[in-house]
Amino acid sequence: MTTPAVDWFALSPTLALLAAAGLALLGSVLVPHRATRVFSAVVCALGFVGAGVAAGLLYWKSPNATLEVADAIRRDRFGALAQIVLAGVGFLAVGISYAQRVRRDHIGEYYALLAAAGGGMVFLVEAQNLMTLFLGLEWFSICLYILCAIEIDRVGSLEAGLKYLIVGSFGSAILLFGSALVYGATGALEFGEIAAAIEQGSLQDDGLVLAGLAMLLAGLGFKASAAPFHMWTPDVYEGAPTPVTAFMAAATKAVALVLTMRILVTAFPAEEDLWTIAVAVIACVSLAWGNIAALVQRNLKRMLAYSSVSHAGFMLIAIAANNELGGRALLYYLIPYSAASLGAFAVIAARERELGDRVTLDNIGGMGWERPTLGVAMWIFMLAFAGLPLTGGFVGKFYVFAAAYDRGWWWLVIAGVIATAISLYYYLAVIRAMYMRMPAELRLAPAGGSPPREALLSASVVACAAVTVGSFFLVEPLIDLAEKAASQLPF
Amino acid sequence: MMGPDVSWYIVLSGFLFTTGALGVLLRRSPLIVLLSLEIMLNSANLALIGFARHLGEHDGQIFALAVMAIAASEVVVGLGLIVAMNRSNVELDVDKLTTLRG
Numbered sequence: 001m002t003t004p005a006v007d008w009f010a011l012s013p014t015l016a017l018l019a020a021a022g023l024a025l026l027g028s029v030l031v032p033h034r035a036t037r038v039f040s041a042v043v044c045a046l047g048f049v050g051a052g053v054a055a056g057l058l059y060w061k062s063p064n065a066t067l068e069v070a071d072a073i074r075r076d077r078f079g080a081l082a083q084i085v086l087a088g089v090g091f092l093a094v095g096i097s098y099a100q101r102v103r104r105d106h107i108g109e110y111y112a113l114l115a116a117a118g119g120g121m122v123f124l125v126e127a128q129n130l131m132t133l134f135l136g137l138e139w140f141s142i143c144l145y146i147l148c149a150i151e152i153d154r155v156g157s158l159e160a161g162l163k164y165l166i167v168g169s170f171g172s173a174i175l176l177f178g179s180a181l182v183y184g185a186t187g188a189l190e191f192g193e194i195a196a197a198i199e200q201g202s203l204q205d206d207g208l209v210l211a212g213l214a215m216l217l218a219g220l221g222f223k224a225s226a227a228p229f230h231m232w233t234p235d236v237y238e239g240a241p242t243p244v245t246a247f248m249a250a251a252t253k254a255v256a257l258v259l260t261m262r263i264l265v266t267a268f269p270a271e272e273d274l275w276t277i278a279v280a281v282i283a284c285v286s287l288a289w290g291n292i293a294a295l296v297q298r299n300l301k302r303m304l305a306y307s308s309v310s311h312a313g314f315m316l317i318a319i320a321a322n323n324e325l326g327g328r329a330l331l332y333y334l335i336p337y338s339a340a341s342l343g344a345f346a347v348i349a350a351r352e353r354e355l356g357d358r359v360t361l362d363n364i365g366g367m368g369w370e371r372p373t374l375g376v377a378m379w380i381f382m383l384a385f386a387g388l389p390l391t392g393g394f395v396g397k398f399y400v401f402a403a404a405y406d407r408g409w410w411w412l413v414i415a416g417v418i419a420t421a422i423s424l425y426y427y428l429a430v431i432r433a434m435y436m437r438m439p440a441e442l443r444l445a446p447a448g449g450s451p452p453r454e455a456l457l458s459a460s461v462v463a464c465a466a467v468t469v470g471s472f473f474l475v476e477p478l479i480d481l482a483e484k485a486a487s488q489l490p491f
Numbered sequence: 492m493m494g495p496d497v498s499w500y501i502v503l504s505g506f507l508f509t510t511g512a513l514g515v516l517l518r519r520s521p522l523i524v525l526l527s528l529e530i531m532l533n534s535a536n537l538a539l540i541g542f543a544r545h546l547g548e549h550d551g552q553i554f555a556l557a558v559m560a561i562a563a564s565e566v567v568v569g570l571g572l573i574v575a576m577n578r579s580n581v582e583l584d585v586d587k588l589t590t591l592r593g
Contacts (some may be wrong), residue, residue: 013566138561145568152575159581159588162572166524166585169565170515173531176558177508181549182499190551215561367582 001333004070012054013083015188017119020113028108037107043491044111045094052087055444060480071190075483082125082258089250090118091339095460097243101432117143121255129190130179133405141168148240167232175219181212191267198270224256226282237305246345249308250338261319265489273436280320285426286313287419294426298360300348321403327486329399334470339386347378361433365368368434377465382427384468387420392471500541507534519584525569534560
């Protein structure tokens with residue numbers, strides 16, 4: 001029995017964030033009270049910067065995919081690119097969180113948990129065996145349960161935390177049982193070995209493998225909030241503190257979808273006929289359900305929650321295509337999608353702090369005139385969600401449809417186009433509400449005066465808008481990066 | 492070292508998993524729901540250990556150990572939330588947690 005060699009470099013993004021989490025926690029004890037907020041936010045942001053740099057180096061230095069640490073993780077560009085996106089999301093989330101009113105004795109914990117959740121995520125996208133898959137999933141999920149409930153004086157926050165915990169753990173338990181069944185049938189935990197065992201033992205029609213695969217898909221569906229596993233999404237997105245919602249909407253979905261693609265492509269190529277259909281069906285259900293439910297929402301956070309369900313549907317189309325073009329499409333799509341959802345939730349957070357109340361289509365009225373920067377940014381995010389040109393959302397959807405078409409599934413393309421058309425209605429309704437309508441009942445901040453200046457939040461929103469638009473103009477280099485990453489998966 | 496065949500363990504773990512899932516879906520007290528979640532995780536543990544023994548290797552057992560640690564931390568967070576809700580005088584009934592709805 002030998003100890004496995006540990007490739008510390010492959011783990012460096014995770015380690016950077018873990019170190020940040022530890023320092024932020026220490027800081028909440030050792031640093032004077034006045035400076036806790038600055039200290040922990042800076043440490044957390046530096047952690048995400050470090051993770052991003054490490055992931056960038058990892059991308060650069062991994063021209064060939066290798067299995068590391070006793071085959072538990074796979075060091076490849078596919079994971080590294082996802083890590084870069086996640087690190088960016090986390091960094092901007094710190095900026096959005098900064099002015100959020102968190103109880104003073106919880107500030108250190110807030111940033112520590114944010115960094116720890118990020119650490120779990122960047123670990124998870126490298127996962128190459130069922131055990132690291134489950135560990136990574138629970139690692140970031142448990143951090144997020146606490147983050148959702150961190151405003152413990154507000155019932156809505158607690159309720160969101162408990163609901164997320166119950167539904168999230170339910171999903172994880174299903175995923176775990178599925179892993180156990182797959183392990184039992186194939187005798188392997190590592191994705192590649194599972195594929196080999198299914199191939200050699202002709203287990204394609206084995207009941208245990210099929211049941212296990214179905215349960216794995218369902219468990220990941222819960223995390224990606226794809227319909228019909230999305231029922232927690234609107235409640236949790238609404239109840240959680242808005243910066244946490246922003247982080248969750250962008251990062252959790254990215255992680256879950258990247259991992260779904262990785263496990264399906266590497267571990268179950270032999271079951272391809274089955275899971276491509278299953279994923280395509282889940283994608284269609286998500287598109288239909290997410291868009292139709294979003295149409296009737298007045299509360300903006302709930303509307304964006306349903307919109308995130310429909311975007312899970314778009315990204316699942318890329319997974320269902322099961323070709324290299326699909327991998328490229330998924331990785332590219334994540335960039336404008338994460339930026340737009342972070343930014344949109346940040347704008348909502350700004351409005352929420354101004355009003356001290358839930359943001360609805362009624363009380364967002366006039367915001368476009370009051371705070372022009374945020375108004376213009378919201379324009380950009382909504383257009384990106386709807387997939388209109390001059391934003392990366394357009395290119396993302398184009399590549400997703402191209403991947404589906406490449407596989408010969410034109411019906412999936414049609415479903416996506418119809419969903420896009422429906423979604424225009426409610427995305428444009430937000431813009432209309434911000435500019436065209438006078439607020440039904442205008443409620444300004446109770447203290448009166450001009451809205452609080454939040455330079456960091458505005459800077460983060462501007463950065464998100466820049467990424468959303470920039471990903472349209474820089475599409476070639478980005479697609480190139482995504483192509484190199486996707487080519488390392490065994491399609 | 493002969494015991495019952497592995498299939499018995501799997502049947503039992505499937506039964507436990509169903510019990511836990513029904514508990515999560517049907518019971519209303521958050522405490523019982525947490526308990527049911529634990530039953531689900533532990534049923535998977537039983538399956539993992541049963542399979543590991545059947546296959547004559549250790550991966551599944553190590554996996555089960557890790558799952559136990561995770562289950563414990565999940566319960567810690569869950570109980571913490573329930574205590575916090577209790578302190579803010581929220582009625583402990585998952586059907587009545589409807590502040591968030593629309």
